[in-house]
Amino acid sequence: MNQKLNYLKKLQVWIPDPEEVWKSAELLKDYKQGDKVIQLRLEEGKELEYCLDPKTKELPPLRNPDILVGENDLTALSYLHEPAVLHNLKVRFIDSKLIYTYCGNKQLVINMFLCFRDERNQSIIVSGESGAGKTVSAKYAMRYFATVSGSASEANVEEKVLASNPIMESIGNAKTTRNDNSSRFGKYIEIGFDKRYRIIGANMRTYLLEKSRVVFQAEEERNYHIFYQLCASAALPEFKTLRLGNANYFHYTKQGGSPVIDGIDDAKEMVHTRQACSLLGINDSHQMGIFRILAGILHLGNVGFTSRDADSCTIPHKHEPLTIFCDLMGVEYQEMSHWLCHRKLATASETYIKPISKLQAINARDALAKHIYAKLFNWIVDHVNKALHSTVKQHSFIGVLDIYGFETFEINSFEQFCINYANEKLQQQFNMHVFKLEQEEYMKEQIPWTLIDFYDNQPCINLIEAKLGILDLLDEECKMPKGSDDSWAQKLYNTHLKKCALFEKPRMSNKAFIIQHFADKVEYQCEGFLEKNKDTVYEEQIKVLKSSKFKMLSELFQDEEKALSPTSATPSGRTLLSRTAVKPAKARPGQASKEHKKTVGHQFRNSLHLLMETLNATTPHYVRCIKPNDFKFPFTFDEKRAVQQLRACGVLETIRISAAGFPSRWTYQEFFSRYRVLMKQKDVLSDRKQTCKNLLEKLILDKDKYQFGKTKIFFRAGQVAYLEKIRADKLRVACIRIQKTIRGWLMRKKYLRMRKAAITIQRYVRGYQARCYAKFLRRTRAAILIQKFQRMYVVRKRYHLMRAATIVLQSLLRGYIARNKYQRMLREHKAIIIQKHVRGWLARVRYRRSLKAIVYLQCCYRRMMAKRELKKLKIEARSVERYKKLNIGMENKIMQLQRKVDEQNKDYKSLLEKLTNLETTYNTENEKLRSDVERLRMSEEEAKNATNRVNMLQEEITKLRKELHQTQSEKKTIEEWADKYKQETEQLVSELKEQNTSLKKEKEELNRRIHDQAKEMTETMEKKLVEETKQLELDLNDERLRYQNLLNEFSRLEERYEDLKDEVNLMVSIPKPGHKRTDSTHSSNESEYTFSSEITETEDLPLRMEDPSEKKAPLDMSLFLKLQKRVTELEQEKQSLQDELDRKEEQALRTKTREEERPPMRGAELEYESLKRQELESENKKLKNELNELQKALLEKSSPEVTAPGAPAYRVLLDQLTSVSEELDVRKEEVLILRSQLVSQKEAIQPKNTMTDSTILLEDVQKMKDKGEIAQAYIGLKETNRLLESQLQSQKKSHDNELEALRGEMQSLKEENNRQQQLLAQNLQLPPEARIEASLQHEITRLTNENLDLMEQLEKQDKTVRKLKKQLKVFAKKIGELEVGQMENISPGQIIDEPIRPVNIPRKEKDFQGMLEYKKDDEPKLVKNLILDLKPRGVAVNLIPGLPAYILFMCVRHADYLNDDQKVRSLLTSTINGIKKVLKKRGDDFETVSFWLSNTCRFLHCLKQYSGEEGFMKHNTPRQNEHCLTNFDLAEYRQVLSDLAIQIYQQLVRVLENILQPMIVSGMLEHETIQGVSGVKPPGLRKRTSSIADEGTYTLDSIIRQLNTFHSVMCQHGMDPELIKQVVKQTFYITGAVTLNNLLLRKDMCSWSKGMQIRYNVSQLEEWLRDKNLMNSGAKETLEPLIQAAQLLQVKKKTDEDAEAICSMCNALTTAQIVKVLNLYTPVNEFEERVSISFIRTIQVRLFFAPHIVFLNSALLIWKI
Secondary structure (H helix, E strand, O other): OOHHHHOOOOOEEEEEEOOOEEEEEEEOOOOOOOOOEEEEEEOOOOEEEEEOOOOOOOOOOEOOOHHHOOOOEHHHOOOOOHHHHHHHHHHHHHHOOOOOOEEOOEOOOOOOOHHHHHOOOEEEEEEOOOOOOHHHHHHHHHHHHHHHHOEOOOOOHHHHHHHHHHHHHHHHEEOOOOOOOEEOOEEEEEEEEOOOOOEEEEEEEEEOOOHHHHOOOOOOOOOEHHHHHHHHOOOOHHHHHHOOOOHHHOHHHHOOOOOOOOOOOHHHHHHHHHHHHHHOOOOHHHHHHHHHHHHHHHHHHOOOOEEEEOOEEEOOOOOHHHHHHHHHHOOOHHHHHHHHHEEEEEOOOOEEEEEOOHHHHHHHHHHHHHHHHHHHHHHHHHHHHHHHOOOOOOOEEEEEEEOOOOOOOOOEOHHHHHHHHHHHHHHHHHHHHHHHHHHHHHHHHOOOOOOOOOOOOHHHHHHHHOOOOHHHHHHHHHHOOOOOHHHHHHHHHHHHOOOOOOEEOOOOOOOEEEEEOOOOEEEEEOOOHHHHHHOEEEHHHHHHHHOOOOHHHHHHHOOOOOOOOOOOOOOOOOOOOOOOEEEOOOOOOOOOOHHHHOOHHHHHHHHHHHHHHHHHOOEEEEEEOOOOOOOOOOOOOOHHHHHHHHHHHOHHHHHHHHHHOOOEEEEHHHHHHHOHHHOOHHHOOOOHHHHHHHHHHHHOOOHHHEEEOOOEEEEOOOHHHHHHHHHHHHHHHHHHHHHHHHHHHHHHHHHHHHHHHHHHHHHHHHHHHHHHHHHHHHHHHHHHHHHHHHHHHHHHHHHHHHHHHHHHHHHHHHHHHHHHHHHHHHHHHHHHHHHHHHHHHHHHHHHHHHHHHHHHHHHHHHHHHHHHHHHHHHHHHOOHHHHHHHHHHHHHHHHHHHHHHHHHHHHHHHHHHOOOOHHHHHHHHHHHHHHHHHHHHHHHHHHHHHHHHHHHHHHHHHHHHHHOHHHHHHHHHHHHHHHHHHHHHHHHHHHHHHHHHHHHHHHHHHHHHHHHHHHHHHHHHHHHHHHHHHHHHHHHHHHHHHHHHHHHHHHHHHHHHHHHHHHHHHHHOOOOOOOOOOOHHHHHHHHHHHHHHHHHHHHOOOOOEEOOOOOOOOOOHHHHHHHHHHHHHHHHHHHHHHHHHHHHHHHHHHOHHHHHOOOHHHHHHHHHHHHHHHHHHHHHHHHHHHHHHHHHHHHOOOOHHHHOOOOHHHHHHHHHHHHHHHHHHHHHHHHHHHHHHHHHHHHHOOOOOOHHHHHHHHHHHHHHHHHOOHHHHHHHHHHHHHHHHHHHHHHHHHHHHHHHHHHHHHHHHHHHHHHHHHHHHHHHOOOHHHHHHHHHHHHHHHHHHHHHHHHHHHHHHHHHHHHHHHHHHHHHHHHHHOOOOOOOOOOHHHEEOOOOOOOOOOOOOOOOOOOOOOOHHHHHHHHHHHHHOOOHHHHHHHOOOOHHHHHHHHHHHHHHHHOOHHHHHHHHHHHHHHHHHHHHHOOOOHHHHHHHHHHHHHHHHHHHHOOOOHHHOOOOOHHHHHOOOOOOOOHHHHHHHHHHHHHHHHHHHHHHHHHHHHHHHHHHHHOOOOOOOOOOOOOOOOOOOOOOHHHOOOOHHHHHHHHHHHHHHHHHOOOOHHHHHHHHHHHHHHHHHHHHHHHHHOHHHOOHHHHHHHHHHHHHHHHHHHHOOOHHHOHHHHOHHHHHHHHHHHOOOOOHHHHHHHHHHOOOOOHHHHHHHHHHOOOOOOOOOOOOHHHHHHHHHHHHHHHHHHHHHHHHHHHHO
């Protein structure tokens, strides 16, 4: 069929547009063959003529029908071309707010279980330009895998996989002009799964890190995030040593001018990064090492250079940034400073060091920074891979490739070349994969197919990577000694220009080239290609870093020479792609590092080949990310940018390949359901396939336009649209005929109804008019009568009113006049009285004022006279004679001071002659001088006071001059005298100051001389001390060792004494033989406890027990034999120590002459020390004697009374114990005194800084030198140092232990804090009532768990106490019963394993019903048979429901009857742990979980019913009340069981949800329960939501059968009916929620027919509830939102009345859900319409104001009431 015949009138087409790329238009007339112009009308109503291309005569592309607009699969479109794809994406993105769209057979949202079914590894390839969302899409895919699969171990591998994202984003992502979080490297993550398809680990490979960003950023861009996170966290205490600051301070972070990203807090991001590092096993020390290296890079960027000349430069001395860098990196400042400004040049014979220019130094600095960062990046990736590595064998994996998309900028360099090269390889693999899938689909359906032509970009790949390709020529040029970018460009032109069509040369440049890629032409600038390909750094700088003291930095460079090849994986599985070649100073002849020969391009090519091999070995899936606009605006679509990216990412090529074959595919059933209207009744056969074939043969004559497969019909492009047109035409004709008939019938019916109504109306109107006229006449007559009487009444009433008003006015006026007259008379009388009193008061006031003035004048006069007298007295007090007397006293004092100064000068001269008395004399004279200076200061102060008084006098004189002119002459005299006195006083003060200064100078000179002399003496003394110390060092060490040995031996003897003391106490506690009476309670408890632990405890005893009938012995002789042996060893050791001590005493005698000359104090100290040593030796002898006495006392008698409290042995032991304890205390005090004496000796010989100390030290040293005391002082000093060192180490050790304990405690507190914060966040999301209940429940659970833990600890302690008591008792019996020599004669038959228990009175057994007696040892068997190994199916079929619960309760009753709290506690704890263990092992089995939920609740109910509490006993029978627990209150365990029941219920719901989850969407939405209703939708027909669609879908019957299974299992296990109702309610809630959520996510499900289908399915579920008598469970109400959503799909959606009906009907849906359904509503045929935007806005407005209207209505109702 010719496609040109389809261009008919009213058909819609696409025409090019410069702004919107493509515009929609409508044909105004049919197109005929040969027409050169097409008449069109645009959507805005404008008409135009579209001229066809005269050469190609290609018609504009056709537009798809509206029914196909917004499809979720682009290949489902009937017309597949660029405008159709662009428009479909725009509609889904702008109108439906959908961001994911399918393209071909590939799903953009991958179902991970495909690999489980196909048994093949999978790969997800995420591509797109910067800012398109590649990283976020890859992150969502990984999060999806981690969520649905879980982890195979308890190490939370999925959390670690997700935690790798923050780390890699911080070190590998940066802000660009197009994206705030742009990935500047490629990565491929393999997520491994085991056989159960759970995550076991992961592995990451990285590709082409953009290292240049470390040292340079363009405008409005940033460096990597980690640098800004460090700067934002610089204030943290642990970062103080990094010496960081604001990001604008560092050169490497301020170049872009945009250090802050809106909405991003770098400090918080640093916290997330550190948390992720901790989760991945990077400890705090390694984290600080990473931050230290990063901070060093920042400081390295601030290093500046100063040019000496054109070829050399220097770094300023002590340059702060370089100093900080060297400190952080642990390298020498001089070496790094030198090699940053120099380099080595090697020739055949010599090596030269050459300075470099400033520009070269800056480049070398930047290269070093990039190299360090690349090494650190690789190190972090290695550690991440180690953390994600698993030892479990990997069964399969899913790879996620997040790689850069095709890039083209104004200036393109080496990075863009590598990126586009990688995209060429990926595009080739993508094209081959799509073509292969198309062929597999055709072969599967067994239809004939021909080879589809598609674009092959292999020539472009050959141009880049083939022999003599661009990369080969680039590597060859890099090897040239004088290779340059220009020469490389010329080689490219000579090799490929005019030989390869894909290679071009720009017209205006000789340093660039153009490559025709699959997406676009790209011009690359040759500048920088060679340098970036070499990526070199000077070897000398690397050597400096290798020699670093910083261990982590040296680790980064230690394996550089042994680096692996890029084509082989590292041990962690990652390919090294960013390795930097190090430029050697001098190459060895014949040897060259292979690693250095491999350039970046060569490494990238090898890694890309490895990646292609991995992708080809897996099943790839593609995610193509499209960036809608360049301004980062939400839901803004730029058509030009979108088309550019569609062409670049290969989507249009995929569509073209699909369109070249059979893009539209329908199953026979779907085709029949859709086009049944085109068939006649006779054409419908029982065989659907044959029916479809017959119809297509009639409708489409060209058989090449379709093919019949096994299960599907394949159509060429445009055929579905043609069939839709035929169907629409037939439906339109049928509609017109139906409308014509219905409209005629309606109009006739309307006419008859109107005629009948008109006659009726006329009849009633005429009658009404006649009645109205008669009524008018009657009303007129009545009105005249009423008017007459009314007018009369009005006139009469007016007269009466006027008369009454007149009378009232007259009375009021007359009264007013009389009252005014009375008031006037009264006022006159009062005025006269007031005048009388006022005149008297004025006279009295005048008198008082006169009297006050007279008194005031008298006071002023007397004051004046007093002032005169006072002035005279002041003048006399300040007379000249008085000041002269004062001056005479002052001159005497000054003369005395002068004489004292002279005396001091004489004293100073005498001090120079007498150095021995220097200190005392100086001190006395110094004190005298100080007192004199103080007196001088006092006199100076008096002079100052006098000066101040003079100033005061001047002020007073000024005042007196104004007041009294008579005293002017006296004032002048006083002023002259005051000035003279002031001058004399100042002169005196200056002379005193000069004298004081001279005295100070003389004092300083004397101090300096004294210090010089003391320094010389000290140096001389130190030299002599050093010489003699070397001679005495060996002897001193020997003495110290012997002294330490004595102390150690003393401590060992103390320990031995403690052991003997314990053994004696044990022997003393031996009871007498015979029966000892105990109370019955102790006896019964002892018997029970002994029985429960007799087997295990007897095995721990050192010796076996003997029968009580055997003879008893007082002592174990083996013990005394050991004691004697130990005493012998101690004697030998003591003898050796005595010999050593004798030798030391002989040495001491030889030096006795020197020792006698020592000072008395130090000799006494040494004697005290030697005395202490002798006392220690005597202590050893005394201990030996005590042991001998103890042995003799114990061997005196063999009777049992030896160890009695009054026996001699007992007394001897007691005396020895008392004396030894006292001696031990004394020895401890003596040791402390000895240590203090040693410390004092050390302090005595330390040099002092003051003059007095220096003098004393000099005298002591002189005496020690003379008397030979230096050696002994040095010995004391060494001993003190040793003691202090040992104490310091012990304190350090204890401090470390305490620090570790505190860290552990802090960690536990942090974990507890995090857990509490999570619980708090969860509680805050709940409503207030539920929040309070949840908090109370959490607190009760916490307290219960703490109580259980405390009870378990108490139980363990009780067991330990009982065990120790029994061991002590047995040991005491053995010591008291065994005899010497009888151990060898005891036969094995006489030894028993059971300890002797006290006599227990047997109880009389009674018959108690409802109890199960069991022994303590039977508890594990009971738990094993009742819980662990019990089969739920066997109990449900063969036994009664709840049997385990009843048996366990009977055991509890028996333990309660015995009043055995340990037994009750142990049984309940074992039961709870057993149930948890079973649920953990078989937690995914619904029957097991249901069984134990029923039994747990039953057991809990029994504990409540028979607890004895009145609240639970209301409905008990008397017999049941007799069976209540009597001894124990198990309220705490009831709470624990209640919590356990809640956990089991939640687990049951999870299991139920996991079983139902795959069934709900398929059964409730996709399956057609009512055949033919939903078969009218022409989608892509791939049913992507179900992962098992190819094996058979679930139906509603499957869901109902599963519900029947759930219900029957719960009933068989005897579950409580209310609990069953709750489970059913939760099940229906899950069903409704999942169905509604999927309905809101799928546009193809939002139609009228689907609403009808959903309502039918809901009715079937309601019928199931009726059959099971569960209508009152509340399950139906949980489906109300789904029912209302289905009704919303079926109601009318046009007028305001429809909007009102929707608002009142959908009260269970939110506004967002209602609007979402209306937006997604899709007509199933052309006679339905989409919901208009105005209608949706009306709905939104009504729903927004609905609460306010309800409130106003209620308020009005209340107001009316």
